[in-house]
Amino acid sequence: MTTEQKQNxxxxxxxxxxxxxxxxxxxxxxxxxxWNMVAALALSKVSDSTxxxxxxxxxxxxxxxxxxxxxxxxxxxxxxxxxxxxxxxxSLRKTLRSKKALGCRITPVKELxxxxxxxxxxxxxxxxxxxxxxxVKKLPEKFRTLIILRFVAGFSTVxxxxxxxxxxxxxxxxxxxxxxLLRKDLAPLxxxxxx
Amino acid sequence: xxxxxxxxxxIEKYIEGTISNQHLAELKTHTEACKSCHDEFExxxxxQDFVKEALSSQTSAEQAEASIVARLxxxxxxxxxxxRFDTILYSGRRAAIAASxxxxxxxxxxxxxxxxxxxxxxxLTAQVPISVGKIEGTVLVRHEGSDFWQALETGSNVHLGxxxxxxxxxxxxxxxxxxxxxxLNQNSMLVLKSFNGQTQFFLEHGECTAALESPHGPFFIDxxxxxxxALGTEFTVTVIDK
Numbered sequence: 001m002t003t004e005q006k007q008n009x010x011x012x013x014x015x016x017x018x019x020x021x022x023x024x025x026x027x028x029x030x031x032x033x034x035w036n037m038v039a040a041l042a043l044s045k046v047s048d049s050t051x052x053x054x055x056x057x058x059x060x061x062x063x064x065x066x067x068x069x070x071x072x073x074x075x076x077x078x079x080x081x082x083x084x085x086x087x088x089x090x091s092l093r094k095t096l097r098s099k100k101a102l103g104c105r106i107t108p109v110k111e112l113x114x115x116x117x118x119x120x121x122x123x124x125x126x127x128x129x130x131x132x133x134x135x136v137k138k139l140p141e142k143f144r145t146l147i148i149l150r151f152v153a154g155f156s157t158v159x160x161x162x163x164x165x166x167x168x169x170x171x172x173x174x175x176x177x178x179x180x181l182l183r184k185d186l187a188p189l190x191x192x193x194x195x
Numbered sequence: 196x197x198x199x200x201x202x203x204x205x206i207e208k209y210i211e212g213t214i215s216n217q218h219l220a221e222l223k224t225h226t227e228a229c230k231s232c233h234d235e236f237e238x239x240x241x242x243q244d245f246v247k248e249a250l251s252s253q254t255s256a257e258q259a260e261a262s263i264v265a266r267l268x269x270x271x272x273x274x275x276x277x278x279r280f281d282t283i284l285y286s287g288r289r290a291a292i293a294a295s296x297x298x299x300x301x302x303x304x305x306x307x308x309x310x311x312x313x314x315x316x317x318x319l320t321a322q323v324p325i326s327v328g329k330i331e332g333t334v335l336v337r338h339e340g341s342d343f344w345q346a347l348e349t350g351s352n353v354h355l356g357x358x359x360x361x362x363x364x365x366x367x368x369x370x371x372x373x374x375x376x377x378x379l380n381q382n383s384m385l386v387l388k389s390f391n392g393q394t395q396f397f398l399e400h401g402e403c404t405a406a407l408e409s410p411h412g413p414f415f416i417d418x419x420x421x422x423x424x425a426l427g428t429e430f431t432v433t434v435i436d437k
Contacts, residue, residue, distance in 0.1 A: 020275050024267045032260040039252035039259075053254055060263050067275035089326075093350040123248050132249035142374050151246040156212035170409065172211055179210055182242055189245065190238055 016073035019064070027067075031060050034077060037153035038084050044136050044144050045088040055091050059084040077153065078163030081145060128189060135185045143178035150175055198225070202232045206239055323390040324372045325353040332365025334379070358386045361401070375407040388417070402433040 015033075018026030038059055042052035063083050070079050124132065136144060149160045157175055161168040183190070205222045208214040214222070226233040252259070327349055335344040339356025347359065347367060361367060361379050368378045371394075379385050383401020396403070397417045406429045407414060414425040418434045 022274075024264050027267065028260045028264040031263045032256045035254075035256040035259040036252065039254070040250035043250045043252070049253060053252060053259075056252070057259070057263060057266070060259075061266065064267060064275055089350070096350075124245065128245075129249045132245045136246060136250065147246060148250065150210075150212060151243045152250055154212070158213060167409070175211060176207070179239075179242065182246070183238060186242055186245060190241055193241060 012076040013073040016067060016070060016076060020067055027060075027064055030063075030076070034080055034153070037077065037148065038080055040148045040152040041081055041084045041145065042088055043133065044148060045085070046092065047133070047137075051091070055087050056084065058091075059087045062087065075163050075165070077149070077155070078165065081149065081163075085141070085145065128192075131189060132186065135182060138185070139178060139181060143174060143181065146171060146175050147178050147182065199229060199232055202226075202229070203235070206232070206236055209236070210239055321355050321390075322352050323355055323387065325369050325387075325390075327351045327353065328368040328370040328376065330365075330367045332381070333362040334365050334367040335360045335362075353387065355387060355390055358384065360384045371408075373408045373411070375405070375411060378404045378406075380404065398432055398434050400434045402431060404431040405429070 012030075015026045015030050019030065035056070039053060039056040042055040042059070043049065046052050046055065059080070063080055066083075070076065136147060139147065145164075146160060149155045149163070150157070155163065157171045158168050160166075160175075161171040164171070202222055202225050205214060205218050209219065209222065222232075222236065226236045254262075327347055330347060330349050334347040336347040336351070337344045337358045337360070338354055339358075344360065353369065359367065359369075359379055361381055361383050363381050365381050366378060368376050370376050377385075377396065380402040383403060384399040385401075385403055386397040386399065387395075388397050389395045393413045393415065395415045395417065399419065403416065405414070405416065405425060407425055407427075409428050411425065411428075416423045416425075416432045418432060420434065423430070423432050
């Protein structure tokens with residue numbers, strides 16, 4: 001473990017301890033630190049940006065109310081990612097149920113996929129953002145989480161393994177498999193941008 | 196070529212986020228002279244940038260922080276329950292009192308139910324941390340103690356003693372908390388016999404495929420002909436009626 005990682009983990013532990021003592025500002029710091037990761041995880045599961053941000057907020061509120069159940073505060077990021085994935089599944093299930101209850105036709109995934117995609121970054125066009133999101137969304141869950149923890153949260157495979165309680169070798173192999181899939185599916189975009 | 200092999204390894208380390216600053220500088224210098232490595236490294240940087248950009252939130256981290264902290268202040272009901280060492284004894288005593296109350300209530304209820312509703316045997320057994328993932332076609336579930344089959348739905352809860360039956364051209368996937376999965380193939384019947392510590396399924400007939408996350412605890416699949424214990428991470432069990 002590098003010095004930076006150690007400091008980071010100690011920081012998380014201190015923030016969790018302070019939040020448990022009722023310091024909302026400490027929890028605010030946790031939100032600020034992990035917002036991008038949590039929002040990206042939500043965005044990779046639901047197509048609508050507003051819904052994804054709602055899920056991200058709800059995930060943080062749930063995490064706050066369940067903070068005392070976090071056994072190892074140094075694994076805060078992994079714990080938050082699990083809560084977010086669970087919140088996404090709950091939200092998708094709820095939407096499906098309410099649509100069924102209202103007698104609505106369930107919108108096929110393909111139609112949902114064509115909802116407008118918005119990004120905070122103007123580097124990619126709307127269509128390109130949509131294309132990348134759909135490509136990430138198509139990845140199996142275990143690959144998708146790794147891609148986000150690595151490329152969005154910026155964790156190394158070693159840190160991801162610690163956070164998720166997995167072997168570093170497993171994480172490394174999966175990340176490379178995920179990357180290969182991404183590179184293959186994003187090839188048209190890579191060519192477009194490269195040309 | 197041998198040199199390029201070295202830089203290919205450095206690109207892999209870059210993807211993994213484990214490359215040192217010195218090696219990164221070395222790699223960048225090499226890519227200026229080698230087209231093949233340059234293209235590979237550029238693709239790698241672009242893929243990372245694309246993912247980061249496409250999944251970036253419209254709300255900044257600072258805005259999100261302000262909004263969530265405001266919600267926490269507005270909704271005082273949302274509070275973490277801190278566990279402090281000085282309150283462990285007190286909590287333990289409280290837990291003991293609560294357990295006693297529950298025991299008394301449970302005994303009374305058990306007695307009352309035993310007296311009045313002997314026929315009501317379709318109470319669900321303990322729920323287990325398994326959820327129903329992908330379903331294709333028709334898959335039925337029967338809870339323990341019940342004679343009725345009902346259609347299984349994605350996201351349904353799973354209980355101990357549940358029996359799953361997949362029809363022709365139908366499959367379903369059961370997902371564990373640790374991302375392990377067990378997939379029931381067509382024309383199969385699977386019973387969840389026990390869970391805690393020793394996850395145990397009984398494959399009455401048909402075929403199922405288990406993909407377990409390692410490390411995993413003891414995991415067994417019983418069949419009418421013998422028991423299969425998971426040693427690796429992925430395996431398929433088939434029961435043929437012969």
